[in-house]
Amino acid sequence: MLSIRNLHAAIDGKAILKGINLDIRPGEVHAIMGPNGSGKSTLAAVLSGRADFEVTDGTVDFLGKNILELSPEDRAGEGIFLAFQYPVEIPGLTTTNFIKTAVNEVRKYRGEAPLDAVQFLKIMKEKMALMNMDQSLLSRPLNEGFSGGEKKRNEIFQMAMLQPKLAILDETDSGLDIDAIRTVSNGVNTLRNKENAVLVVTHYQRLLDYIVPDFVHVLYNGRIVKSGTKELAFVLEERGYDFIKNAVNEGQEA
Amino acid sequence: MLLTKDRKLKSKINTMNTIENIKEQYQQLQSANGSSALTSIEQKAFTAFSNMGIPTVKHEEWKYTRISSLFNKDFQFAPGRLASSFSKSDFDALHLPGFENANEIVFVNGVYNEALSLIRSAAISVITLEEASKNEHSTIVSTHLGHSSQYNKDGIHALNTAFVKEGIFLHVAKGKVTEHPVYIYHVTDARVSNILSQPRTLVYVGEAAQVQLVETFITLGNSESFTNQVMEVVVEQDAVVENYIIQNDAAHSHHVTTTHFRQIGKSVVHTVTITLNGGIVRNNLDMVMEADRCEANLFGLYFLKGTTHVDNHTIVDNVNPNCLSNELYKGIINDQGTAVFNGKIYVRQKAQKTNAFQSNKNILLSDHATVNTKPQLEIFADDVKCSHGCTVGQLDEEGLFYLRSRGISFDKARSLLIHAFAKDVLEHIKPVAIRAYVEQLICERLELN
């Protein structure tokens, strides 16, 4: 469903992604790991259409469409969802108003009728329960004053509301306690089916106990330098990235 | 060279028309009204006006707001009588939401229209200033009328004061909570010609009284209007006054609005000034905190399009100790809109333990939009807490991307963010019907349902 070929991206003339190749098929879970600053969030941002990054080469095909030509909102309409590493606080915009607008905009894009207030409320309650979220968060300004964990849960709640085909989770586990990791993972797993896929960016193997990946990739210096199955995550946890870095820097495939 | 000279001469002649008209009206009214307690106020003001003229951009307080050129145009000015055909059925179309439960005061072309006005609250009475200056309220009138001249030392302010006899006196009886808000309509009927109007009001809010005032401005017709309004509000001990100014007038309407509060007892004043449309708009807001432990909130929102120019000049004068003022003005400026914010805070030597906070935040939505913002603090006491800050920026890119990544279109995301930005001013509009009305106007502008 997602096919990334030779993707290069730069910011302010500085190359960050230097030839990414990645294929994700429906139903799969892929994990991306890698040292700080290697380009994981950049990849996530480029896929979701952040304008700061300039794609200098390569293609991204999503369900037969060249998504690099689409606006962020159209990508969301097509079914791409990014759970932000740092969710943005928007004072003055209530979470309910935000999520309602988002759901109906996406439905409009997909040619579906908007949800009426009753339907919307019902679905929202259901997803809040799934995410173990306090109702009071809904009437509060979006993410403003939310704890780290509440912000991350809110991301997955949004994902549950929007039903994406490809969910990209950028360090959704960072800063979460173990119960919250379970809740978040449970939310993600509930959404999974044969038609959709998940791309998880994480530093920790423990998340992958809950969201079990079919493939694990190591991103280093703007490239995927190693791919494997979930066992690779254990190796990385044990040995760190040095052995991979060294191999790369010595010019051989790790 | 010759051309310039010629044009100068021409503009001078045109200037004579409106100014001459004003002078003529003044002379006529002086002889028609005869002499009274208010005569000397008028005469003094008229002399001041004659000496100073309409302020130009050379005047320190009018640097960015050019009203003098408006006087090159012909404006009809008829202060002494109801000269318009504005009727009850005209008015029916203009009521603000919630009017069924409001006291309504109507000015047409600056002249109080008693027939269209309706006072529902027993605690409220409205009479002319001339009357008030002769009855049991005469001391209030003589003590407070014209106090705003000390803070607004320019010809345009003097011009209004030169016609105070035509103004009204609004009395709020002590100890009464006025459940019905007071809606004040400034209607300018410019269906036939350009109109200059000069509403004048003295409001007296008695001890422990509570009242909500809502002012709005409406220009009818396609000719230009110029409303030079002054409202002075005297606030007694333990009184609570709310004042809401809603400016959503035509693009060919111009306004100088001066609202002058004098807190003579420990009291609370709460103001929200909303400007959404107009030609050249200048709002002077003075908060003179003369008593110990006064409290004042000054909120403002301007959301500009087209070529609207808005200038908010505020003064918070801390005369006595322990006063608290909170000021937040927010601006969203689109198209070729221009905004000015000038916020003065004076803390006199005696005014120890003053708490005075001020903030002005602006978002420019277009490359042609401009804003000039200037905080001005003059502090003569040493034990005070004052803060001020101003920002000018664009919409938050991060927020915009976040919303768009959830499928919200660029336009809608932008609208939601603008609305969100305005919210912490709008939520200070306490009368529910008025808040909903302003929300509605803003949502319409933003094309949010």
Ligand SMILES: Nc1ncnc2c1ncn2[C@@H]1O[C@H](COP(=O)(O)OP(=O)(O)OP(=O)(O)O)[C@@H](O)[C@H]1O
């Ligand atoms: N807006 C920006 N301006 C300049 N450089 C940037 C910008 N955003 C990212 N970079 C740089 O791009 C590189 C990759 O950053 P990115 O955030 O993608 O890393 P990451 O792999 O997600 O790291 P982490 O594990 O710390 O989250 C870093 O060197 C970072 O400094």
Ligand SMILES: [Mg+2]
């Ligand atoms: Mg990152």
